[in-house]
Amino acid sequence: MAMKSFVEVDADSHFPLENLPFGVFKPSGEELPRPGVAIGNFVLDLSVITSAGHFNGQNLNNSDCFLQPSLNKFLAMGRPAWKEARSTVQKLLSADEPTLRDNASLREKAILPMNEVQMLLPTVIGDYTDFFSSLHHAKNCGTIFRGPENPIVPQWFHLPIAYHGRASSIVVSGTDIIRPRGQGHPAPNSPPYFGPSKKLDFELEMAAVVGPGNKLGESVDVNDAADHIFGLVLMNDWSARDIQAWEYVPLGPFLGKSFGTTISPWIVTLDALEPFACDAPKQEPHPLPYLSEKTSKNYDISLEVRIKPDGHKDSSVVTKSNFNHLYWTLTQQLAHHTINGCNLRPGDLLGTGTISGPEPESYGCLLELSWNGQKPVSLNGTTRKFLEDGDEVTITGFCKGNGFKVGFGACSGKVVPQL
Amino acid sequence: MAMKSFVEVDADSHFPLENLPFGVFKPSGEELPRPGVAIGNFVLDLSVITSAGHFNGQNLNNSDCFLQPSLNKFLAMGRPAWKEARSTVQKLLSADEPTLRDNASLREKAILPMNEVQMLLPTVIGDYTDFFSSLHHAKNCGTIFRGPENPIVPQWFHLPIAYHGRASSIVVSGTDIIRPRGQGHPAPNSPPYFGPSKKLDFELEMAAVVGPGNKLGESVDVNDAADHIFGLVLMNDWSARDIQAWEYVPLGPFLGKSFGTTISPWIVTLDALEPFACDAPKQEPHPLPYLSEKTSKNYDISLEVRIKPDGHKDSSVVTKSNFNHLYWTLTQQLAHHTINGCNLRPGDLLGTGTISGPEPESYGCLLELSWNGQKPVSLNGTTRKFLEDGDEVTITGFCKGNGFKVGFGACSGKVVPQL
Numbered sequence: 001m002a003m004k005s006f007v008e009v010d011a012d013s014h015f016p017l018e019n020l021p022f023g024v025f026k027p028s029g030e031e032l033p034r035p036g037v038a039i040g041n042f043v044l045d046l047s048v049i050t051s052a053g054h055f056n057g058q059n060l061n062n063s064d065c066f067l068q069p070s071l072n073k074f075l076a077m078g079r080p081a082w083k084e085a086r087s088t089v090q091k092l093l094s095a096d097e098p099t100l101r102d103n104a105s106l107r108e109k110a111i112l113p114m115n116e117v118q119m120l121l122p123t124v125i126g127d128y129t130d131f132f133s134s135l136h137h138a139k140n141c142g143t144i145f146r147g148p149e150n151p152i153v154p155q156w157f158h159l160p161i162a163y164h165g166r167a168s169s170i171v172v173s174g175t176d177i178i179r180p181r182g183q184g185h186p187a188p189n190s191p192p193y194f195g196p197s198k199k200l201d202f203e204l205e206m207a208a209v210v211g212p213g214n215k216l217g218e219s220v221d222v223n224d225a226a227d228h229i230f231g232l233v234l235m236n237d238w239s240a241r242d243i244q245a246w247e248y249v250p251l252g253p254f255l256g257k258s259f260g261t262t263i264s265p266w267i268v269t270l271d272a273l274e275p276f277a278c279d280a281p282k283q284e285p286h287p288l289p290y291l292s293e294k295t296s297k298n299y300d301i302s303l304e305v306r307i308k309p310d311g312h313k314d315s316s317v318v319t320k321s322n323f324n325h326l327y328w329t330l331t332q333q334l335a336h337h338t339i340n341g342c343n344l345r346p347g348d349l350l351g352t353g354t355i356s357g358p359e360p361e362s363y364g365c366l367l368e369l370s371w372n373g374q375k376p377v378s379l380n381g382t383t384r385k386f387l388e389d390g391d392e393v394t395i396t397g398f399c400k401g402n403g404f405k406v407g408f409g410a411c412s413g414k415v416v417p418q419l
Numbered sequence: 420m421a422m423k424s425f426v427e428v429d430a431d432s433h434f435p436l437e438n439l440p441f442g443v444f445k446p447s448g449e450e451l452p453r454p455g456v457a458i459g460n461f462v463l464d465l466s467v468i469t470s471a472g473h474f475n476g477q478n479l480n481n482s483d484c485f486l487q488p489s490l491n492k493f494l495a496m497g498r499p500a501w502k503e504a505r506s507t508v509q510k511l512l513s514a515d516e517p518t519l520r521d522n523a524s525l526r527e528k529a530i531l532p533m534n535e536v537q538m539l540l541p542t543v544i545g546d547y548t549d550f551f552s553s554l555h556h557a558k559n560c561g562t563i564f565r566g567p568e569n570p571i572v573p574q575w576f577h578l579p580i581a582y583h584g585r586a587s588s589i590v591v592s593g594t595d596i597i598r599p600r601g602q603g604h605p606a607p608n609s610p611p612y613f614g615p616s617k618k619l620d621f622e623l624e625m626a627a628v629v630g631p632g633n634k635l636g637e638s639v640d641v642n643d644a645a646d647h648i649f650g651l652v653l654m655n656d657w658s659a660r661d662i663q664a665w666e667y668v669p670l671g672p673f674l675g676k677s678f679g680t681t682i683s684p685w686i687v688t689l690d691a692l693e694p695f696a697c698d699a700p701k702q703e704p705h706p707l708p709y710l711s712e713k714t715s716k717n718y719d720i721s722l723e724v725r726i727k728p729d730g731h732k733d734s735s736v737v738t739k740s741n742f743n744h745l746y747w748t749l750t751q752q753l754a755h756h757t758i759n760g761c762n763l764r765p766g767d768l769l770g771t772g773t774i775s776g777p778e779p780e781s782y783g784c785l786l787e788l789s790w791n792g793q794k795p796v797s798l799n800g801t802t803r804k805f806l807e808d809g810d811e812v813t814i815t816g817f818c819k820g821n822g823f824k825v826g827f828g829a830c831s832g833k834v835v836p837q838l
Contacts, residue, residue: 127587132670145669153668158611159602163670164583164677168546168762169635178636180759183578183707192577194707216588216679217597217837243759249572250564251551251582252671258583258761260635288602288613340599340662340674341837343587418636418760 002404004095007111009040014398014407016040018275020089021231021266021408022071025117033069033120037089038266038409041114044089048110054092054099057084070124071267075211075230075346082211082230086271119265121172122233123209123347128165128261129337130205130237130351132156133328135281137356140368145245157285160328160336165237165351166258173264177238177413179389180259184242197240199373200387200415203354204305204364204395205235206323208330209267210348214338222293222335226270228344229330234264234303234395234411235351241367241386263349264395264411272406276300276399280329290339291332298324301408303355303397305364307379310390316379319369321355321362323397389417421823423514426530428459433817433826435459437694439508440650440685440827441490444536452488452539456508457685457828460533463508467529473511473518476503489543490686494630494649494765501630501649505690538684540591541652542628542766547584547680548756549624549656549770551575552747554700556775559787564664576704579747579755584656584770585677592683596657596832598808599678603661611665618660618792619806619834622773623724623783623814625742626654627749628686629767633757641712641754645689647763648749653683653722653814653830654770660786660805682768683814683830691825695719695818699748709758710751717743720827722774722816724783726798729809735798738788740774740781742816808836 003017015021015038025036025043034047046066049055055066059081065074074081092100100107132138135152138161142151155161171177179200183192211230214220220228237257244256280296301323308315328336333350354364363369366386369377376383387393392414398407422436434440434457444455444462453466465485468474474485478500484493493500511519519526551557554571557580561570574580590596598619602611630649633639639647656676663675699715720742727734747755752769773783782788785805788796795802806812811833817826 127585142669155602155604155611155665155668159666161666161670162673164585164673166546166583166761167586168764168767169760171635178760181638182759183574185574191704192574192707194709213587216590219600240759246574247578247580248669248671249574250561250667250671251580252667252669254548254581254583255755255759255761259759285610288611290613336674340601340659340678341588341597342585342674342677345587348587 005039005093006095006101007039007042007093011403012405013040014405014409016404017090017093018401018404019268019272019406020086021268021272022122023265023267024070024120024122026120027112028116035066035071035074038114039093043112043114043117044093045110045112049092052106055085055088057088059084071122072124072347075123075209078212079227082269083271086269119172121170122265122267125167125170125347125349126345128167128170128349129162130165130353131160131162131328131333132353133160133326133333134353134356134364135327136325136358137354137364137368140356140363144367144372160333163252165261169258170261170263170349173262173411173413175262175413176416177260179415179417180240180243180255181418182240182243182255183246185246192246196418197242199241201239201241201366202305202387202393203237203239204303204319204321205237205351205354206232207235207263207349207351208232210344210350211346213345214343216343217341219341220335220338222291222331225331225334228334229270231267231269232273233267234397234408236262236393236395236411236413237351238262262411262413264408266409268406268408273299273399275401276406278324281327291336293331296329298326298329299399300324301397301399303395306394307384308392309379309382309388312380314380315394318377319361319363321357321364323355325355325357326352387415389415391415424458424512425514425520426458426461426512430822431824432459433824433828435823436509436512437820437823438687438691438825439505440687441541442684442686443489443539443541445539446531447535454485454490454493457533458512462531462533462536463512464529464531468511471525474504474507476507478503490541491543491766494542494628497631498646501688502690505688538591540589541684541686544586544589544766544768545764547586547589547768548581549584549772550579550581550747550752551772552579552745552752553772553775553783554746555744555777556773556783556787559775559782563786563791579752582671584680588677589680589682589768592681592830592832594681594832595835596679598834598836599659599662599674600837601659601662601674602665604665615837616659616661620658620660620785621724621806621812622656622658623722623738623740624654624656624770624773625651626682626771627651627769629763629769630765632763632765635762636760638757638760639754641710641750644750644753647753648689650686650688651692652686653816653827655681655812655814655830655832656770657681681830681832683827685828687825687827692718692818694820695825697743700746710755712750715748717745717748718818719743720816720818722814725813726803727811728798728801728807731799733799734813737796738780738782740776740783742774744774744776745771806834808834810834
């Protein structure tokens, strides 16, 4: 049964008392960004709760972590502080706790309608890494780009393949995405052309937000890796397939990706996701010892992508997938990332890679859904091979509890042409 | 003829009055990092000069850019501020200018022996990108990894290939490099092994430090790109070839690089390098219009790498190369990086890629010098296929003027085993 808050929360809301995701926002008319927690259609201002002295447990008492313009300082404090903040907020917002409920002036200052605040990036992102952890996505892309004989390189099954992404161009949900320009190369013997990308795509991903980091030269044990992950966000790793296909050998994706990456503003904590944990797929061959974990865990998170063409009233669902399709787990990704001594820092983002399921209707990007433009995807009376200007792409995701949802809200962005 | 400072500067010094590179340092016993300029074997403390009111031109008057712990704020101010700072410092340090020369108490506070300060990273690096702009390096690596038939992919001649690097593991010269662990795969049908890298390598590179950035969605014209580059540093992009070879398909280098990248502490400005500008190589095919520049410029910078094995008294030169071997120019790299709308930020680092010349004795890494371990490189009575624990690798570089050098100092690091 659902927990009860004195703040009204619809049964369909992504943000009941069981969730309590963290973000950073600006109240309308104010300049200073501050951390908040989502509850129903409201935001709890954590700077106000701090100033009122209600974070008084052993980890957060006298801490200024919620008086910062980003969550990085809080993230660096680790799981004990996270659990304390979560239980403090859960208590303060519960129906039978009078502290906030019966203090009208504090309540008015601390609880703001979500539609009156501006959500910002929740962390300062030092580095952003993108993995490639869905077997189905790897197989489909390999088949499209290199042919069906050997779609997946052998090392894919031995390590979670990844590349460094661009941190500067990560934007929060709601930011327009300007169609990138670049070089394409349509046929083997033609010269390259230059212009706006003709194959703009979305990628349905999620990303882990790193908590405490590790020192340069030290590695994180795979069985301790969960303590270095604060939570998850939805991510759209926009991709220009024509630019990517021409540039990516031998050093990987670069300008085909770095023009923009959208994340959802609310970080759902691993603590909130724990009731929805499920077994990760069996790995064959068995991974090397540094990647072998005692429990190999995924989460049952239903994911959906909708596209709303410019001028259309309604959006259409183009795919439905699930986080549990990932072959490599978040903890294996993090352990692998540090096995060479690479240092992670609080706020770093680790993308999962496109999350495709086994069936064609669960593929995580248009490249796969339209099979590189060969099978147009139908959208309420029109079709798409790739994204057109004016298309608004929205990713949503949630876990289904008994009488409530633990959700991520939306990760959305509209494609606009270059001026 | 050389310019004359009242500070003693050896004829062989990298840091005469013609150079004046910028860095960030901590005086011994003090906590606060501050910007400085190198002069001979001394460092001029720019925070002291600011406090004394001597930056009084129109751009720097009342600015706190030299009261910061990094150069980012100064870098964001652009070329007019950079030129003003340079001419102010050049005047203050010149032999016939009494302001600093004849003010003993100010001089003592402002001019510190270089061996009594600790050099730090000069900027906060938001993103680090590494290009692949030496034709000889691309050809050699392609031949080693993929065979001599088609060593360079066709797109290499149409665009400056690059990948996103890891910003968190960039360290300043003098920091030990811990040998990374990871997976290798010695033979096609064997399983991968795990352990300390058996093919640890250096890469002789330089890197451009970005000044003013660009907004997301906007591009920098190739003919304006120089105004977005503050200066250059030496860079050693340490590489674990066994890890790299196994992981890099299809998404490029990741853990084979991200365990450490060393840069020299002093940023030599483009203004100081201008007298050493030279024509870049002719490009065939002619690049697309967005990469065609009115003047295509390299710099004549002599580069050298020395290795000193543990316990040896002397180091041995293993290669001599020159910055002017680069096929793609710094300005083409920067314009290409932004053509898709990707935003650069002040302090970002753009590595050139390994700078190999045409002759075997000018190759920029051991992979090429030892031809992947087939031809050991001789070092004063011993040999190397790849780096061994205890090896100290030092890159140096300078331009030769008439009676003076404009140099970069050293970029060095010692390989140590994991504990």
